Amino acid sequence: MVTAVGKNLDLRRIERYLTIVYSSGASPVIILNKINLAGDPHAVLKELESIAGDVPVCGVSALTKDGLDVLASSLSPNKTVALIGSSGVGKSTRVNAFFHATAQKTTDVREDDEKGRHTTTVRQLFVLPDGGIFIDNPGIREIQLGDSSNGVDKAFSDILEVARNCKFKDCTHRTEPHCVVREAVHQGVITEERVNSYHKLMDELAFQSERAEPGLKRLEKKNYKGMLQGARNYRKYVGK
Structure with a gap:
């Protein structure tokens, strides 16, 4: 880049x-x-x-x-x-x-x-x-993350490495007690801006995932209806 x-x-x-x-x-x-x-x-x-x-x-x-x-x-x-x-x-x-x-x-x-x-x-x-x-490539004006959850883990590996020592495995590093990531920010090991950037990207990925969920359900429903109709047609054909 x-x-x-x-x-x-x-x-x-x-x-x-x-x-x-x-x-x-x-x-x-x-x-x-x-x-x-x-x-x-x-x-x-x-x-x-x-x-x-x-x-x-x-x-x-x-x-x-x-x-x-x-x-x-x-x-x-x-x-x-x-x-x-x-x-x-x-x-x-x-x-x-x-x-x-x-x-x-x-x-x-x-x-x-x-x-x-x-x-x-x-x-x-x-x-x-x-x-x-x-x-x-042409100049990029807007960077859409898409499905980049694995990319976040690698791009912010320093935060995830520190997070291994948080008291709670599902710690979001926002307000939980005994958060080692927040402590690292207070000690100047990790900058506040970098942690905020991590939160922003994770929130964006979560939002995109939630927005895509209804579309996936509609697709599954459409596929199911197609298979059901196919089964009905098959039974009609066998019954002749």
Whole structure:
């Protein structure tokens, strides 16, 4: 997933990206583009690493070419890399950097809000000279979780690891007594913002599950009526 130094750098959004990437079965890598614009690159990378867990975080710059060698090492002839991220973070620029040519059209971001202009409007596949494959996706404006419960577990593995020591196995880490997660927040081990983000995603998944339940019941009822009608037709046919 690609993000960039500036207003596009949103830890909560990256947590959502990690959730859906994990749920897809892919191995996530966080690419922090435009690292040359950071006043303190090390501090920005540390901020990302605080939510990344075991996910690699690469700081790169198309302008200075910093970090491109590290990113290139993750590519191989038998791997497919899909780039996802908001418009204007530099996904297409990354493709051009590896081709050493303009394979994808790019434009500048708007100065007022640093949003991109959606130059890439369709998903495109590129084969690199060494056989690696790049898939460049259009900028994502809204990240829907879908069925990403397993992805939440992996994206917030630090919280779940601490939660193993909660007094209650079904602890929601909100108001229960003897909650180790809340205690970790008080001690500064886990940030309040990260726990709130975890709660928000879990609530969203629960809401989507509840909303889908009536649809599943209708589908089951429809299938049952179809099977029942089929059985009736069969009995009529046998009885002739």
